[in-house]
Structure formats: C-alpha cells, structure tokens
Amino acid sequence: MPAADPPRFLDLAARAAKPRRAGITHVLDKGTPPTVMEARLDSVGSIVDVWKFGFGTAYVDPDLAAKLKALRRGGVKACPGGTLLEAAWLQNRVDGFLDWAGGAGFDCVEVSRGAAGLPAGAKREIIAAARGRGFEVFAEIGSKDPGDPVRPADWVEEARRDADSGASWLVAEGRESGTVGLYGPDGSVRTDLVEALEALGGETPVIYEAPRRSQQAWLINRFGPNANLANVAPEEVLGTEALRLGLRSDTMTLLTRTPAAPPSALDASEAMAASGSAGASAAPGPGLGRPN
Numbered sequence: 001m002p003a004a005d006p007p008r009f010l011d012l013a014a015r016a017a018k019p020r021r022a023g024i025t026h027v028l029d030k031g032t033p034p035t036v037m038e039a040r041l042d043s044v045g046s047i048v049d050v051w052k053f054g055f056g057t058a059y060v061d062p063d064l065a066a067k068l069k070a071l072r073r074g075g076v077k078a079c080p081g082g083t084l085l086e087a088a089w090l091q092n093r094v095d096g097f098l099d100w101a102g103g104a105g106f107d108c109v110e111v112s113r114g115a116a117g118l119p120a121g122a123k124r125e126i127i128a129a130a131r132g133r134g135f136e137v138f139a140e141i142g143s144k145d146p147g148d149p150v151r152p153a154d155w156v157e158e159a160r161r162d163a164d165s166g167a168s169w170l171v172a173e174g175r176e177s178g179t180v181g182l183y184g185p186d187g188s189v190r191t192d193l194v195e196a197l198e199a200l201g202g203e204t205p206v207i208y209e210a211p212r213r214s215q216q217a218w219l220i221n222r223f224g225p226n227a228n229l230a231n232v233a234p235e236e237v238l239g240t241e242a243l244r245l246g247l248r249s250d251t252m253t254l255l256t257r258t259p260a261a262p263p264s265a266l267d268a269s270e271a272m273a274a275s276g277s278a279g280a281s282a283a284p285g286p287g288l289g290r291p292n
Contacts, residue, residue: 012245013225013254018049018075021205023226025241026050027234028176028211034063037234038070044237045074050108050138052230054176056084058104068105078105082112082140085126090116094126098133108136111162114144114173114181120158124165131166138207139163141197142173142181150181152196159197163204169228172197174209176231182208189218216243217250225254 016023025048032040041048051071058064058080071078080101088097101109109130113123123139130137139162141155159170172193173181182193197206207228210216213236219227225244232240239248246254 010255012247013257015047015244016226018046020049022228023244024049024205024207024228024230025232025237026052026207026228026230027237028052028054028231029057029234030054030176031057031061032234034066034070037067040234040237041070041074041076044241045076047241048074048076048237050077050079050230052079052110053081054083055081056087057081058106059084064104072105077107077136079108079110079138080106082110082138083115085109085111086113086116086118089118089122089126094129098130098135101135102133106135108138108168110138110140110171111167112140112144112171112173114140114142120161124161127162127165127167131168136168137166138169138171139165139167140171140173144173144175144180146180146185150190150193152192155193156196156200159200159204159206160202163202167204170197170200170204170206171230172206172208174211174215174231176211178210178212178215178231182210183215187212187214189215194219194222213239213243213248213250216240217248220244220251221253 027048027050029037029051053061053064061067068078085094085097088094098109111123111127111130112118113120127137127139141159141162142150162170174183175181178187179185182190184190194208200206205228207230208219209231210219210229211231211233216229216232219229220243227244229240242248243251246252
C-alpha cells in the first residue's frame with residue numbers, strides 16, 4: 001500500500017532540513033542489533049543527524065561494518081564514543097584510532113576527557129589532528145566524574161579553547177545517566193552552565209547531552225524546537241521529535257507561539273534565535289598519546 005500523506009491540520013514550528021547546524025538529534029546507541037537498527041533508520045532516519053556508538057562498543061561490535069553501511073544509506077553521520085578514543089590515548093594509540101576510524105568509514109569522532117584524565121593540551125592536539133584528517137569533531141565539555149567541581153567559567157574556557165583548536169561541535173557533558181556535568185545528581189539542569197554556554201556566541205554550536213525526557217523538555221522550552229540534543233536513545237527518537245513540536249504535554253505551550261521560519265542549515269546562532277568522507281591522509285599532530 002502507498003504511504004499515507006502526513007497530516008497537515010496543525011500549525012507546528014518549522015524544523016531545519018538536514019544537513020543542519022541547529023535542531024540536531026544525536027543518538028546514543030549502546031548495542032542495537034543490526035536488524036533493529038535498520039528498521040529504526042527506515043522509520044526515523046530522516047530526523048536523526050548523528051548516531052554515536054557509545055563508550056567502546058564500536059571496537060567490539062561484530063556487525064559494525066553493516067551498521068555503518070546502513071547509516072551511510074540513511075544519511076546519518078556515524079561517530080565512535082569518546083571513551084574509546086580516551087582508551088587509545090592511555091595506550092599511546094591515538095594515531096591508530098584515527099587510522100581505524102577513517103578506514104572503517106566514520107564521519108565524526110568525539111574527543112572527550114571525562115574518563116581517563118586526558119589533559120587539556122592533549123585534548124586540543126587530538127582535536128586538531130582529527131580535523132586535519134577530515135573528521136567532524138565533537139568536543140565534549142566537562143567531566144564524567146561526579147566528584148569533579150563544576151564551574152561555569154571553566155566550561156566556557158574549555159569550550160573556547162576546543163573551538164579554537166578546530167572543534168566542529170561542542171558537547172555539554174551529561175552522560176547516559178543525566179546525573180553529572182550539566183545536571184545535578186537528581187537530574188535537574190544546572191542553569192548556570194546553560195546560561196554560560198548560551199552566552200558563548202561564536203560559530204561552533206553547542207549540543208546538550210539530554211538522555212531524560214524532562215531534560216529534553218527543559219532545553220526545548222528554553223531554546224525552542226531547534227535545540228541541539230544528544231544522548232537520545234534510539235527508541236526515543238520519535239518521542240523526542242514530538243516533544244520538539246509541542247506534541248507532548250511537557251512542551252505543549254510551544255503550540256501557542258507563532259511558528260518561526262525554518263532555521264538556516266548553515267548558521268546555528270541565527271537558527272537558535274529564530275526557534276526561541278573522513279580518513280584523509282593528512283599527517284597527525286605530535287604527542288597524541290599518554291606520556292610514558
């Protein structure tokens with residue numbers, strides 16, 4: 001049977017078309033079977049921008065090649081988890097990681113410092129080396145350790161330095177639990193961090209890790225339907241899109257706002273205001289490993 005035309009009887013907020021720099025839905029996958037992944041991509045691939053293989057799962061996934069092929073076919077960018085890169089750094093294997101990621105067909109890499117104590121200087125060197133090889137770089141801001149102090153000024157400084165090093169995106173740390181970094185132990189949003197990141201300006205967009213519906217709703221109500229959201233569970237993509245459009249009770253007040261024009265795919269700062277392949281052979285930078 002032919003697919004039915006989508007309903008058109010509601011006035012909903014405009015969503016940017018892919019490829020976009022605002023309204024990103026960034027999925028965190030902890031090990032979806034390939035048949036399930038392909039079915040999800042057939043269903044919601046048009047509204048997913050990035051598919052991250054969480055932690056180090058990409059390294060041990062026997063179906064990785066088939067999954068990457070499905071993502072390319074579906075127009076979704078693939079990214080290994082930052083924890084895997086940190087593991088490579090611990091063993092002085094960052095160059096090997098970048099060689100592998102490019103050869104496997106990843107479009108992006110995430111550079112984080114939350115698991116292995118990666119120094120800020122080494123992080124920036126890795127960002128520059130990855131960009132030199134043609135990757136889109138997601139630079140994660142903040143630590144995964146709940147005991148680390150969370151100071152807005154430190155996050156802003158890290159964000160600025162990572163952007164200056166060539167990061168394509170800045171990712172506000174929240175983990176898959178939503179209880180560290182950007183969030184308190186109870187999952188509440190640290191508004192001081194959001195305000196500090198919001199005031200950054202510049203051309204490098206910020207993506208907020210928001211695994212919980214309450215966190216997604218808070219960010220959508222603050223920034224509008226085109227907030228950049230990460231750590232969305234694969235099975236929650238459609239629900240998150242409904243949340244963006246005011247079609248869940250948490251965000252239904254969006255339906256009373258005047259719909260904005262579709263945001264530009266190229267200008268993230270304008271888009272947020274309006275809404276309220278890798279592996280090239282460039283030489284890597286020096287010192288991309290843990291000191292012996």
